[in-house]
Amino acid sequence: xxxxxxxxxxxxxxxxxxxxxxxxxxxxxxxxxxxxxxxxxxxxxxxxxxxxxxxxxxxxxxxxxxxxxxxxxxxxxxxxxxxxxxxxxxxxxxxxxxxxxxxxxxxxxxxxxxxxxxxxxxxxxxxxxxxxxxxxxxxxxxxxxxxxxxxxxxxxxxxxxxxxxxxxxxxxxxxxxxxxxxxxxxxxxxxxxxxxxxxxxxxxxxxxxxxxxxxxxxxxxxxxxxxxxxxxxxxxxxxxxxxxxxxxxxxxxxxxxxxxxxxxxxxxxxxxxxxxxxxxxxxxxxxxxxxxxxxxxxxxxxxxxxxxxxxxxxxxxxxxxxxxxxxxxxxxxxxxxxxxxxxxxxxxxxxxxxxxxxxxxxxxxxxxxxxxxxxxxxxxxxxxxxx
Ligand SMILES: Cc1cc2nc3c(=O)[nH]c(=O)nc-3n(C[C@H](O)[C@H](O)[C@H](O)COP(=O)(O)O)c2cc1C
Numbered sequence: 001x002x003x004x005x006x007x008x009x010x011x012x013x014x015x016x017x018x019x020x021x022x023x024x025x026x027x028x029x030x031x032x033x034x035x036x037x038x039x040x041x042x043x044x045x046x047x048x049x050x051x052x053x054x055x056x057x058x059x060x061x062x063x064x065x066x067x068x069x070x071x072x073x074x075x076x077x078x079x080x081x082x083x084x085x086x087x088x089x090x091x092x093x094x095x096x097x098x099x100x101x102x103x104x105x106x107x108x109x110x111x112x113x114x115x116x117x118x119x120x121x122x123x124x125x126x127x128x129x130x131x132x133x134x135x136x137x138x139x140x141x142x143x144x145x146x147x148x149x150x151x152x153x154x155x156x157x158x159x160x161x162x163x164x165x166x167x168x169x170x171x172x173x174x175x176x177x178x179x180x181x182x183x184x185x186x187x188x189x190x191x192x193x194x195x196x197x198x199x200x201x202x203x204x205x206x207x208x209x210x211x212x213x214x215x216x217x218x219x220x221x222x223x224x225x226x227x228x229x230x231x232x233x234x235x236x237x238x239x240x241x242x243x244x245x246x247x248x249x250x251x252x253x254x255x256x257x258x259x260x261x262x263x264x265x266x267x268x269x270x271x272x273x274x275x276x277x278x279x280x281x282x283x284x285x286x287x288x289x290x291x292x293x294x295x296x297x298x299x300x301x302x303x304x305x306x307x308x309x310x311x312x313x314x315x316x317x318x319x320x321x322x323x324x325x326x327x328x329x330x331x332x333x334x335x336x337x338x339x340x341x342x343x344x345x346x347x348x349x350x351x352x353x354x355x356x357x358x359x360x361x362x363x364x365x366x367x368x369x370x371x372x373x374x375x376x377x378x379x380x381x382x383x384x385x386x387x
Contacts, residue, residue, distance in 0.1 A: 043199075
């Protein structure tokens with residue numbers, strides 16, 4: 001399975017083409033729209049998310065509610081495009097900056113300057129329109145399709161916000177259902193009510209001060225069979241692929257699996273998970289410090305992945321930059337911006353992990369049609385219990 005996305009932040013639409021989804025998968029538009037809506041929410045988001053009401057259109061690969069096996073093309077239109085038609089026109093417009101909203105002052109922390117130099121663009125709008133995290137709309141849409149495939153095998157993906165700025169949520173023993181319910185009701189997708197309140201206050205303060213905040217999100221996947229991924233080749237290692245998926249989200253700068261960086265300071269006896277076997281259940285681990293992955297393959301325990309998001313780089317109290325025309329110092333250009341997008345990013349993180357797990361499932365159980373794949377997974381699960 002593979003996908004690519006296309007589209008600019010203020011262009012007419014965002015597009016994703018997915019190839020390799022087995023045929024006959026029941027396809028729910030509502031499920032995709034639900035996920036798109038989740039991405040748009042969250043305390044700390046800017047005005048753009050009030051303008052957009054993301055709704056998916058499917059223009060290929062699905063017929064009468066089921067996938068056909070052909071490439072699936074998803075489209076989300078940008079409502080804001082109506083205000084940007086001339087600025088983002090594919091055909092030439094007059095040279096003056098006003099018509100083009102040309103950007104000559106790169107924003108620190110963005111792709112603006114590096115991209116402009118690399119792609120020979122004196123107007124950095126040609127870079128920032130594509131590097132914008134508006135693209136994550138399509139990651140969430142693609143992830144929602146992946147979730148529909150995973151649900152056929154009882155695999156579920158959830159996420160939550162562990163930290164915003166200096167505020168860290170307390171751990172809680174929760175089932176996945178409980179976690180999902182609490183985070184859906186939380187404006188910052190946090191399971192700890194005290195931390196939630198502090199996070200919201202911190203975001204409000206950062207906004208007032210023209211500043212921004214980053215944080216940590218955690219994604220949990222339950223119901224995965226043993227043995228997704230592989231130890232035999234570097235690019236088949238599932239932990240590495242999950243890390244890439246997280247790092248591919250705009251503004252993500254670090255990844256942990258299981259206890260992650262904490263393992264560096266602990267003896268082996270407190271890091272590795274003892275193996276046990278029980279009748280009717282088969283193999284499992286007494287603990288899950290490895291976060292569901294050993295030897296780059298799934299252990300059958302829940303997968304636990306965390307990602308670190310840097311603070312949003314567009315600041316209403318802008319950092320200094322250099323105008324590429326005059327080489328004079330200037331305050332960086334301000335594009336309309338979120339002050340904290342960690343809650344939304346946790347939804348994106350769920351989506352990219354869902355995609356990668358779905359891809360690993362299709363590699364382990366390759367089938368053109370869903371019923372073959374379901375039969376293969378069932379047989380394999382019975383085999384792992386007997387093993
Ligand atoms: C969901 C989400 C929303 C974001 N919203 C904004 C925003 O409104 N303004 C902004 O400057 N950056 C925003 N970012 C971050 C930038 O896209 C990111 O910092 C930039 O693309 C550079 O990322 P990089 O350092 O990983 O290359 C957002 C990121 C995510 C994941």
